[in-house]
Amino acid sequence: MDSLLKSIILGIIQGLTEFLPISSTAHLRVVPAFLHWADPGTAFSAVIQLGTMLAVIIYFWKDLSKIYGALFSDLISWKKKKPLLNSQESKTAFWILIGTVPICVFGLLFKEQIEVGMVRDLNIISFYLIFFGILLFFSEVVAKQSRNINKINALDVILFGLAQSFALIPGVSRSGVTIFAGLLLGFKREDAARFSFLLSVPAVFASGLLELNTLVHTVRVSGENIMWLELLVGVVVAFISGYFSIHFLLKYLQTNKTNIFVFYRIILGALVIYLNFKGIIH
Numbered sequence: 550m551d552s553l554l555k556s557i558i559l560g561i562i563q564g565l566t567e568f569l570p571i572s573s574t575a576h577l578r579v580v581p582a583f584l585h586w587a588d589p590g591t592a593f594s595a596v597i598q599l600g601t602m603l604a605v606i607i608y609f610w611k612d613l614s615k616i617y618g619a620l621f622s623d624l625i626s627w628k629k630k631k632p633l634l635n636s637q638e639s640k641t642a643f644w645i646l647i648g649t650v651p652i653c654v655f656g657l658l659f660k661e662q663i664e665v666g667m668v669r670d671l672n673i674i675s676f677y678l679i680f681f682g683i684l685l686f687f688s689e690v691v692a693k694q695s696r697n698i699n700k701i702n703a704l705d706v707i708l709f710g711l712a713q714s715f716a717l718i719p720g721v722s723r724s725g726v727t728i729f730a731g732l733l734l735g736f737k738r739e740d741a742a743r744f745s746f747l748l749s750v751p752a753v754f755a756s757g758l759l760e761l762n763t764l765v766h767t768v769r770v771s772g773e774n775i776m777w778l779e780l781l782v783g784v785v786v787a788f789i790s791g792y793f794s795i796h797f798l799l800k801y802l803q804t805n806k807t808n809i810f811v812f813y814r815i816i817l818g819a820l821v822i823y824l825n826f827k828g829i830i831h
Contacts, residue, residue: 552779559589560597560783564790567601568746568798570685570725570810571817575674578719579821582671582830596780599757600787605746608795612747616642637699641747644701648710649751655714656756669719671825675818677720682814685725688732689806696735698744705734713748720818723749724798728807739802746795 562580566573577594581587606613619638626635634640712730716723724745731741824830 552776553782555586556776556779556783557786559593560600560786561790563594563597563783564601564604564787564792565794567598567787567791568724568794570722570728570807571814572674572678572720572722572725573598573601574716574719575678575722578669578674579671579817579830582821583824585830588669593780593783595756595759597783597787598753600784600789601791602750602753602757603784603788604791604795605750605753608792609743609747613750616645616747641698641701644703644706645748646751647703648706648713648748649755651707651710652714652717652752653755656717656752659717671821671830674720675821675825677718678814678818678821681715681721681725681729682811682818685729685807685814686811688729689808689811692732692738693735694732694737696740697737698740701736701744705736708734709744709748713745713752725807725810725814738806739799742798742802 559577559581562576563573566576574594577589581589616638619636620634620642623633623635623639626633634643709727709730712726713723715721715726724742727745727748728738728741731744732738734741736744821830
């Protein structure tokens with residue numbers, strides 16, 4: 550199949566699954582296996598995530614500009630001996646940055662294992678699809694949903710950040726595991742999803758730039774050519790589909806539980822295990 554068409558398909562998959570709690574990295578590994586394509590790898594996956602990051606930035610532009618503007622303003626005022634983090638917006642921006650630290654640390658520590666190790670194995674991916682699907686269902690059962698994001702504290706942020714770190718493993722899902730953590734902490738479902746999206750911006754941005762740099766360096770060493778057009782198309786398509794995916798999920802979670810995604814994860818995981826066992830996919 551034409552490489553440009555592949556990039557379009559993978560971009561659509563990335564955009565739609567990045568924000569739904571069903572794991573974009575799992576789908577970028579599983580769908581090519583279904584279609585008997587080569588694994589696009591973590592570098593390609595991370596770079597086209599820049600498209601979904603742009604979707605978050607544009608969709609939440611007012612929120613992001615308000616909270617980071619407040620943080621910047623507080624930092625300037627701090628030099629004038631005024632209180633630091635004296636508004637809810639600046640506190641939220643600070644919490645997001647703190648919550649990003651765990652995934653950055655674990656991402657650097659386990660970079661090689663994430664890219665070429667066991668986590669790219671279809672059976673491992675299937676296990677995490679099913680296991681974290683069950684955990685998400687459990688969080689829905691015990692969820693109190695009595696808190697909103699304005700009530701977030703330091704412990705919440707640390708737990709959100711640690712939960713997001715599990716998204717480094719294909720099959721877990723960044724939005725899925727952070728919504729799971731948010732529900733266990735008593736947050737409303739849509740607030741947990743909203744904070745999950747805002748929390749993803751620094752990590753995805755750093756990951757995308759790092760992998761783009763790694764991709765360029767690897768290609769220079771090997772003498773291969775980077776398919777810039779395919780990468781660009783993948784990023785643009787991921788942005789468009791990701792924007793609509795954010796809008797859909799936030800509206801959906803206002804009146805619905807995540808059970809439909811739980812069932813999808815379990816069915817997909819079981820199907821991949823079966824097809825891999827039969828040798829139909831690999």
